[in-house]
Amino acid sequence: MSDTIHVLNGPNLNLLGTREPGIYGAATLADVEALCRTTAAQHGLELVFRQSNHEGDLVGWIQAAAGSVGVVLNAGAYTHTSVALRDAIAGTGVPAVEVHLSNVFAREPFRHHSYLSPVVRGVICGFGPQSYVLGITALATTRPARP
Numbered sequence: 049m050s051d052t053i054h055v056l057n058g059p060n061l062n063l064l065g066t067r068e069p070g071i072y073g074a075a076t077l078a079d080v081e082a083l084c085r086t087t088a089a090q091h092g093l094e095l096v097f098r099q100s101n102h103e104g105d106l107v108g109w110i111q112a113a114a115g116s117v118g119v120v121l122n123a124g125a126y127t128h129t130s131v132a133l134r135d136a137i138a139g140t141g142v143p144a145v146e147v148h149l150s151n152v153f154a155r156e157p158f159r160h161h162s163y164l165s166p167v168v169r170g171v172i173c174g175f176g177p178q179s180y181v182l183g184i185t186a187l188a189t190t191r192p193a194r195p
């Protein structure tokens with residue numbers, strides 16, 4: 049098992065820090081990446097941090113993460129629409145944590161359903177960039193012991 053953790057970001061998360069600060073805060077995606085790098089290093093893990101507005105990129109990156117420590121996934125709006133991302137997680141068996149900056153359950157009803165939640169290890173939402181820190185920490189501290 050490689051000591052790598054993958055943090056994958058879906059559509060429009062490249063806009064973080066530029067619009068809707070009332071919902072998503074002032075941090076940019078580069079700020080989130082820096083926080084993730086610090087957290088991964090604290091756990092002795094390499095970090096791959098990516099963002100795409102394209103569903104197929106995310107499917108490919110989930111498949112590529114098979115055998116790693118796991119995936120922290122903020123799939124953005126694809127959370128609420130994507131059977132393809134769900135199948136990629138379930139099909140690879142990669143340990144995954146679904147994260148969201150905002151508390152999706154305090155928002156519009158269409159954000160209350162996730163196609164991903166049933167196939168991930170757990171879900172963290174509502175803590176801004178700290179949701180990512182908690183997701184990395186969860187995977188790093190609950191991974192199976194090596195033989």
Ligand code: CA2
Nearest residue numbers: 060063064067068124125148149150159
């Ligand atoms: O709260 C989250 O992290 C979300 O995954 C963010 C998604 C949204 O569709 C999910 O329901 C919850 C949206 C990401 C868009 O991010 C923006 C950031 C700044 C300005 C505009 C969009």
